[in-house]
Amino acid sequence: MSRMSKVTDQVAAELDPEPAPLLQVEHLSIDLPGPAGPVRVVDDVSFTVAAGRTTGLIGESGSGKTMTASAIIGLPPPGAAVTGRLLWHGDDMVTMAEQDRRRLRGRGIAMIFQDPQAALDPTQTIGRQVGEILRRGGMPAKEVRRTVIDLLDRVGIPDPQTRHAQYPHQYSGGLRQRAMVATALAGSPELILADEPTTALDVTVQARILALLRRVRDEEDTAMLLVSHDLRVMAHVADEVVVMYAGRICEVGSGREVLNSPAHPYTRALVVSVPAVRSRTAIAEPLPGSPASPAERPSGCPFHPRCAKAQDRCASEVPRMRQVAAGRQVACHFPEET
Amino acid sequence: MSASPLVQVSDLVVNFHTRRERRRGSAPNAVDGVSFGLSADETLAIVGESGSGKTTVARCVVGLQAHQEGTVMFDGAPVGPVTRRSPATRRAIQMVFQDPAASLNPRMTVRSIIAETWRTHPSAAPDGRTWDAAIDELLADVGLDPDVGTRRATALSGGQCQRVSIARALALRPRLLVCDEAVSALDVSVQSQILRLLAGLRAARGLAILFITHDLGVVRQIADRVAVMHRGRLVETATADDLFERPGHAYTRKLLAAALDLEGA
Numbered sequence: 001m002s003r004m005s006k007v008t009d010q011v012a013a014e015l016d017p018e019p020a021p022l023l024q025v026e027h028l029s030i031d032l033p034g035p036a037g038p039v040r041v042v043d044d045v046s047f048t049v050a051a052g053r054t055t056g057l058i059g060e061s062g063s064g065k066t067m068t069a070s071a072i073i074g075l076p077p078p079g080a081a082v083t084g085r086l087l088w089h090g091d092d093m094v095t096m097a098e099q100d101r102r103r104l105r106g107r108g109i110a111m112i113f114q115d116p117q118a119a120l121d122p123t124q125t126i127g128r129q130v131g132e133i134l135r136r137g138g139m140p141a142k143e144v145r146r147t148v149i150d151l152l153d154r155v156g157i158p159d160p161q162t163r164h165a166q167y168p169h170q171y172s173g174g175l176r177q178r179a180m181v182a183t184a185l186a187g188s189p190e191l192i193l194a195d196e197p198t199t200a201l202d203v204t205v206q207a208r209i210l211a212l213l214r215r216v217r218d219e220e221d222t223a224m225l226l227v228s229h230d231l232r233v234m235a236h237v238a239d240e241v242v243v244m245y246a247g248r249i250c251e252v253g254s255g256r257e258v259l260n261s262p263a264h265p266y267t268r269a270l271v272v273s274v275p276a277v278r279s280r281t282a283i284a285e286p287l288p289g290s291p292a293s294p295a296e297r298p299s300g301c302p303f304h305p306r307c308a309k310a311q312d313r314c315a316s317e318v319p320r321m322r323q324v325a326a327g328r329q330v331a332c333h334f335p336e337e338t
Numbered sequence: 339m340s341a342s343p344l345v346q347v348s349d350l351v352v353n354f355h356t357r358r359e360r361r362r363g364s365a366p367n368a369v370d371g372v373s374f375g376l377s378a379d380e381t382l383a384i385v386g387e388s389g390s391g392k393t394t395v396a397r398c399v400v401g402l403q404a405h406q407e408g409t410v411m412f413d414g415a416p417v418g419p420v421t422r423r424s425p426a427t428r429r430a431i432q433m434v435f436q437d438p439a440a441s442l443n444p445r446m447t448v449r450s451i452i453a454e455t456w457r458t459h460p461s462a463a464p465d466g467r468t469w470d471a472a473i474d475e476l477l478a479d480v481g482l483d484p485d486v487g488t489r490r491a492t493a494l495s496g497g498q499c500q501r502v503s504i505a506r507a508l509a510l511r512p513r514l515l516v517c518d519e520a521v522s523a524l525d526v527s528v529q530s531q532i533l534r535l536l537a538g539l540r541a542a543r544g545l546a547i548l549f550i551t552h553d554l555g556v557v558r559q560i561a562d563r564v565a566v567m568h569r570g571r572l573v574e575t576a577t578a579d580d581l582f583e584r585p586g587h588a589y590t591r592k593l594l595a596a597a598l599d600l601e602g603a
Binding site: 287 | 388526531534
């Protein structure tokens, strides 16, 4: 099905020189019910995900990165009020009929969760879970089996002929995450949403899963929205990055440029706090305080109480996103030279 | 290094075998003949992947885990599980855990969490002044305002909880602080605050630190020496500079090669 839509997209692309991006997030806001009235956990967030590219959503706790991702996959927490537009090939997913959204889930957009142990059903074989979306699409059992074995092989699970009949407990953490990637790929999605896909894994396993995700992007031409707090992971896989703080975006740009020469003081503070392995670095000058909570978002720029460059204006006026270079936007009154 | 280390672990063996496994004698040991020394005011990091046995070693040193073979010497005397240790030894070795929220009682205020340590160890209780003043001082030492004292752990951020955990450990004036993934669950912008705090406390109080982590970048910043564990064994122990510049063991090289850096991506 998505193969078909890819073909029609190509046709459309030939007719129209500027095809719509795969996913456009426009003025997305999310309010969660709180004890003292609704809390705006995501505030006026806009960015795009281009086909076949990996976009990284960076943020610490309370930044709203996971909440943004949950709105995109259409599974916001109960009671959440989602406003703004989520354009999938130009169609708004916020107002889309639930039936259409459900069809999109798994086939148009698939998800990889942080904890494969919790995301996999312990009572079902890996093969059954990987093949679920194929079976539901009406594929004959024999073909499902063949496709599943092929998928497991593609994500680097050894001996897929035997392994597909095993249960999650017989898999190691790294293999389980590979099975999750296979499950996501089963629906031939155009976009894979991955929420902290390597955080629970050991370094040696993490490196292999990241290589797999890069390969998936290149070989299957699948776009990816990677949600993580880990800048090192982002530096290795993200083409574009979106940096969030206290529910708002503070910087958008190419991963290489943003992480090499951050323009927003917050991004800069994040980058210098990452300890290096290949050279000895001093412990970074820490930021004062803790990440701002969306429930008590400071006035003006939410980062101003922790920012060394903050001036009066930062406390009173919310900085607008503005272009500082090609493809580079920053929400700061006094951005660093890039 | 001084003549006799503060902690000397020799040929430590720990296993979690079932009765059947013990009979068959085939299952591997969780910790398999580990030896290392740690001198006063030294920071030793134990690194390894999950299941390598690094946390089990830390728990043996603190006494939360009994070992089957080998010895753990503290200040020249062998020590066993915490229930068989003298109050003085229990006081001298304190631990900071990974999950800042789970290691503090959610029903107690920060003040009572710290005061509880003095009720358990009256010998460490401040004399000649009120406990309140001593608690304020401890909170200040870890960079917390006195008014945090009246709050409960559930009302604190992760970084604040970890500072309280450290204050609770310092309340007993320990000589060794065992930190098991103490900064792993924290946001990066908060992680450097806690690392600075630990480095400062070590310098000010002459603390020895046993630092368990999987984050090699953090190790490079704070450790004097590093011990690498793999499948229950210590494969290499070296000064931090040597380990990162001239790794000797194939596994250490593999671990370093897999570690990501921001640069050179």
